[in-house]
Amino acid sequence: MNRTKDFALRERALKVIPNGMYGHQSVRILPASFPQFFGMAEGAYIWDVDGNRYLDYMCGYGPSLLGYKDERVEAAAREQAQIADTLTGPSPLMVELAETLVEMVDHADWAMFCKNGTDATTMAMTSARAQTGKRVVLVAKGAYHGAAPWCTPIPAGTLAEDRAHLRIYEYNDVASLEAAAAEAGDDLAAIFASPFRHDAFIDQEAPKRAYAQRARELCDEAGAMLIVDEVRAGFRLARGSSWTELGVQPDLSAWGKCFANGHPISALLGSDSCRDGAGSIYATGSFWLSAVPMAAAIETLRIIRESDYLEHMERLGARLREGLDIAAKKHGFALRQSGPVQMPQIMFADDPDFRVGYAWAEEMLARGFYMHPWHNMFLCAAMSEADIEETIVAADDAFAALADRLDEIPPHPIMTALAAATV
Amino acid sequence: MNRTKDFALRERALKVIPNGMYGHQSVRILPASFPQFFGMAEGAYIWDVDGNRYLDYMCGYGPSLLGYKDERVEAAAREQAQIADTLTGPSPLMVELAETLVEMVDHADWAMFCKNGTDATTMAMTSARAQTGKRVVLVAKGAYHGAAPWCTPIPAGTLAEDRAHLRIYEYNDVASLEAAAAEAGDDLAAIFASPFRHDAFIDQEAPKRAYAQRARELCDEAGAMLIVDEVRAGFRLARGSSWTELGVQPDLSAWGKCFANGHPISALLGSDSCRDGAGSIYATGSFWLSAVPMAAAIETLRIIRESDYLEHMERLGARLREGLDIAAKKHGFALRQSGPVQMPQIMFADDPDFRVGYAWAEEMLARGFYMHPWHNMFLCAAMSEADIEETIVAADDAFAALADRLDEIPPHPIMTALAAATV
Numbered sequence: 001m002n003r004t005k006d007f008a009l010r011e012r013a014l015k016v017i018p019n020g021m022y023g024h025q026s027v028r029i030l031p032a033s034f035p036q037f038f039g040m041a042e043g044a045y046i047w048d049v050d051g052n053r054y055l056d057y058m059c060g061y062g063p064s065l066l067g068y069k070d071e072r073v074e075a076a077a078r079e080q081a082q083i084a085d086t087l088t089g090p091s092p093l094m095v096e097l098a099e100t101l102v103e104m105v106d107h108a109d110w111a112m113f114c115k116n117g118t119d120a121t122t123m124a125m126t127s128a129r130a131q132t133g134k135r136v137v138l139v140a141k142g143a144y145h146g147a148a149p150w151c152t153p154i155p156a157g158t159l160a161e162d163r164a165h166l167r168i169y170e171y172n173d174v175a176s177l178e179a180a181a182a183e184a185g186d187d188l189a190a191i192f193a194s195p196f197r198h199d200a201f202i203d204q205e206a207p208k209r210a211y212a213q214r215a216r217e218l219c220d221e222a223g224a225m226l227i228v229d230e231v232r233a234g235f236r237l238a239r240g241s242s243w244t245e246l247g248v249q250p251d252l253s254a255w256g257k258c259f260a261n262g263h264p265i266s267a268l269l270g271s272d273s274c275r276d277g278a279g280s281i282y283a284t285g286s287f288w289l290s291a292v293p294m295a296a297a298i299e300t301l302r303i304i305r306e307s308d309y310l311e312h313m314e315r316l317g318a319r320l321r322e323g324l325d326i327a328a329k330k331h332g333f334a335l336r337q338s339g340p341v342q343m344p345q346i347m348f349a350d351d352p353d354f355r356v357g358y359a360w361a362e363e364m365l366a367r368g369f370y371m372h373p374w375h376n377m378f379l380c381a382a383m384s385e386a387d388i389e390e391t392i393v394a395a396d397d398a399f400a401a402l403a404d405r406l407d408e409i410p411p412h413p414i415m416t417a418l419a420a421a422t423v
Numbered sequence: 424m425n426r427t428k429d430f431a432l433r434e435r436a437l438k439v440i441p442n443g444m445y446g447h448q449s450v451r452i453l454p455a456s457f458p459q460f461f462g463m464a465e466g467a468y469i470w471d472v473d474g475n476r477y478l479d480y481m482c483g484y485g486p487s488l489l490g491y492k493d494e495r496v497e498a499a500a501r502e503q504a505q506i507a508d509t510l511t512g513p514s515p516l517m518v519e520l521a522e523t524l525v526e527m528v529d530h531a532d533w534a535m536f537c538k539n540g541t542d543a544t545t546m547a548m549t550s551a552r553a554q555t556g557k558r559v560v561l562v563a564k565g566a567y568h569g570a571a572p573w574c575t576p577i578p579a580g581t582l583a584e585d586r587a588h589l590r591i592y593e594y595n596d597v598a599s600l601e602a603a604a605a606e607a608g609d610d611l612a613a614i615f616a617s618p619f620r621h622d623a624f625i626d627q628e629a630p631k632r633a634y635a636q637r638a639r640e641l642c643d644e645a646g647a648m649l650i651v652d653e654v655r656a657g658f659r660l661a662r663g664s665s666w667t668e669l670g671v672q673p674d675l676s677a678w679g680k681c682f683a684n685g686h687p688i689s690a691l692l693g694s695d696s697c698r699d700g701a702g703s704i705y706a707t708g709s710f711w712l713s714a715v716p717m718a719a720a721i722e723t724l725r726i727i728r729e730s731d732y733l734e735h736m737e738r739l740g741a742r743l744r745e746g747l748d749i750a751a752k753k754h755g756f757a758l759r760q761s762g763p764v765q766m767p768q769i770m771f772a773d774d775p776d777f778r779v780g781y782a783w784a785e786e787m788l789a790r791g792f793y794m795h796p797w798h799n800m801f802l803c804a805a806m807s808e809a810d811i812e813e814t815i816v817a818a819d820d821a822f823a824a825l826a827d828r829l830d831e832i833p834p835h836p837i838m839t840a841l842a843a844a845t846v
Contacts, residue, residue, distance in 0.1 A: 005515075009515055009518050012518050012522065013517070015522075015533075016522050016525045016532070017517070017518070017521050017534060018533055018701045018702030019702045021513070022702070022706060022707065023707025023708070023712075025512045025513065025707075025712060027512070035512065036513070037512060037513055037514065037517075037518075038511060038512045038513070039506070039514065039515065041508075046510060046511055049514075049515055058511040059511070060509045060510050060511050062709065063709055063710070064509070068507065068508075068510075069505075069507075074504065078501070081497065081500075081501075082492075083462070083463050084461065084462070084464040085464075085491075085492075085685055085686075086483045086486045086487070086685040087461045087469060087483055087491075088461060088469055088481040088484065088793065089448045089450070089458065089460060089461045090448065090459070090460055091460065091461060091462065091472075092460055092462065092472055094436070094460075095432050095435050095436045095440070095460075098436070098439035098440050099438075109439070110439050110440055110441055111439060111440060112440065112441065112445055115539055115708070116538055116539065116708040116709065116710070117708070117709055118708060119539070122571065122572070126572060126579075126580035127580060129581070129582070130579045131580075135582055147707045147708065148571065149545070149549060149573070152704075152705045153705060154704070156549075156553045156703040156704050156705065157548075157549035157550060157551075157552045157553030157554075157700065157703065157704040158549060159552070159558055161584040161587035161588070162584075162585070164582060164584035164587075165582065231709075256709055262508055262509040262710075262713075263710075264538060264709075264710035264713060264716075266709075275441050276441075277580065278441045279441030279445070280579040281575075281579045281580040282445075282570055282577035282579065283445060283570055283575075284445065284447045285538070285541060285570065286483075286484065286486055286539065286540055286654075286679055287539070287685075288539075289446075290685075290687060370511065
């Protein structure tokens with residue numbers, strides 16, 4: 001696959017960007033053949049700067065829910081851009097969007113808008129502390145809640161004090177959660193939980209009902225706030241709060257990524273139980289109330305309510321899981337497929353340093369399918385049944401190629417180290 | 424002035440947003456007549472939701488540098504939106520934009536992009552700590568560096584630990600700066616400084632050369648990083664680093680607000696002295712590498728380089744300051760005008776609780792001029808000489824009206840409390 005322009009850009013980037021790239025979209029710990037720079041996107045597809053096309057199973061790491069450049073959403077954004085965007089105050093769309101989310105998300109009585117998922121999770125923490133007057137916040141081990149000093153998975157440049165009064169529990173482990181809450185005692189401000197366990201490098205886990213309900217109870221007993229971090233999974237599991245199906249309502253929920261289909265906006269939603277706390281904190285940003293992303297959000301949420309985007313993604317995801325499983329077995333591979341089918345995690349059994357997963361991702365990439373070897377993936381509503389069938393056919397071919405060279409796959413040096421540190 | 428729609432929106436907002444509004448654009452501590460919601464913007468003008476038009480001296484609190492909906496910038500954004508925006512990786516525009524900023528900003532050898540000004544200042548702090556392995560960060564008393572737990576001006580919901588190892592000095596006071604650095608001893612990681620003292624509620628101050636140079640020296644002596652927070656003033660004082668004219672180059676600078684003329688993007692720029700530190704931290708966000716704001720930034724920066732936008736704003740600002748001063752004196756008022764003329768702060772002598780300033784801002788608002796009684800304002804390049812002359816004529820009229828009712832002006836209850844707490 002031609003990488004001429006990609007490599008030229010990487011060389012230029014190395015000069016003017018530390019390491020040439022940063023953050024979650026860096027390909028530094030992806031297979032060597034993965035492109036770093038992209039030139040175009042349309043629907044379910046992305047094109048790298050060298051013109052190679054891929055069916056994108058990352059969807060921008062989540063933001064593309066309806067597909068890139070969904071014409072309905074883009075039309076709403078364009079129309080608003082002709083009126084106003086970033087102003088000296090909010091537009092009426094702020095109120096309309098808050099009303100829309102309050103209507104759609106069961107627990108929500110109010111909304112506050114921001115830009116990053118990290119803004120929303122940080123505001124959730126601060127609001128909970130302000131509401132309760134308490135300090136301790138419980139987070140699940142390995143869970144990602146953003147990149148601020150208090151939650152970044154890589155602590156370089158942060159201080160021990162940035163994580164003061166954070167306590168760790170094991171997701172889905174009631175005893176562990178109870179022990180952490182007991183340790184917090186009278187000082188428990190909040191419990192954080194993801195809608196499901198979508199940590200990198202591991203099999204994903206659905207939330208156990210007993211865990212979710214116990215988290216709610218422990219918060220009620222301690223006068224603490226239950227926070228569900230919906231940034232990654234929100235509106236990919238349900239048309240509202242992801243834990244409604246478990247019968248559990250949080251006090252606060254953090255949203256981001258996809259509810260404006262790629263336009264930059266995130267939100268903290270809350271119940272009246274935390275309205276005073278949220279109203280007392282200072283949270284702001286230059287672009288938080290910009291009108292264009294709000295117009296895009298209102299249209300995206302309309303489509304979420306009125307279309308079968310979710311059932312469509314679920315159907316495609318179920319077919320993909322089944323088809324990949326059959327194809328893998330045919331060639332002697334055992335896949336570890338986990339997570340909701342529309343947010344699949346695909347890894348290989350007996351692959352502790354991910355070398356087989358990396359090699360398979362490279363085989364798939366070479367065939368025009370962008371898949372991730374250790375991060376949950378995302379389906380989008382613009383994917384078609386034909387896309388999925390083509391993926392399965394390509395996978396069959398990729399597994400065959402992989403079987404042929406299984407003994408010669410080299411380990412990925414960074415991944416070997418990471419796997420050792422993480423598992 | 425009709426406020427029917429504004430008040431109706433406020434009532435709806437009260438239900439679905441804590442306090443009905445939050446952050447720096449809340450009118451809660453502005454004069455009672457100020458509108459909260461805006462419907463439209465064009466060039467130098469904004470229209471509130473009831474259709475009243477104002478010449479906007481806040482420019483969105485900074486983002487509008489060339490005027491709202493500058494057609495050159497909007498065309499670049501629209502064109503990119505037809506190609507791609509938020510993707511699974513960056514577009515080539517990321518490299519082009521980094522190269523552009525490195526070219527324009529003297530001290531910068533590299534760039535990292537983000538969304539909020541707070542992202543950039545927080546990454547500056549974290550990068551400095553990572554680079555130096557030290558902890559203490561000096562910030563000027565009353566300076567605004569964002570709304571994260573470590574820097575928010577309103578500490579509700581934050582912990583004492585969030586400000587661990589922060590030390591306060593007085594802006595422009597060399598002895599105070601030296602004392603704070605001495606107290607930090609071997610543990611000094613960074614000194615933060617704004618390009619000029621643009622704190623709310625007080626007269627603005629230009630940086631003294633001795634202060635800026637001593638900050639640089641103290642950093643050099645301690646192996647610490649000098650950080651200039653350009654988020655508010657960047658590209659309104661110079662076409663590059665604001666302290667170049669003082670002969671002082673920082674190691675890091677934080678940028679935001681206006682360099683994409685209202686499109687959401689901010690940046691941390693750095694010298695090679697802090698490349699390793701910045702390269703070691705984890706900083707990321709779902710929309711940080713989106714291509715549309717980068718296209719808008721590249722076009723805005725081109726106009727910054729190629730047009731006389733800065734000299735134009737300076738000319739207008741000088742005329743405004745002179746005209747307002749004369750008009751005020753004519754009616755017996757002494758103005759305290761401070762700050763760079765293109766970022767004016769306008770307050771009244773002998774007005775400790777801001778009641779005169781508030782009343783004057785209301786008189787100006789009623790005449791179609793949106794001015795702020797205690798926050799620095801912003802001129803933009805879309806303002807014309809006629810706009811300024813009209814402002815001065817209106818001001819003459821407003822001062823006359825104000826003189827007539829000077830003895831009857833009520834104090835603003837929140838401002839009275841704030842002024843007492845702040846001064």
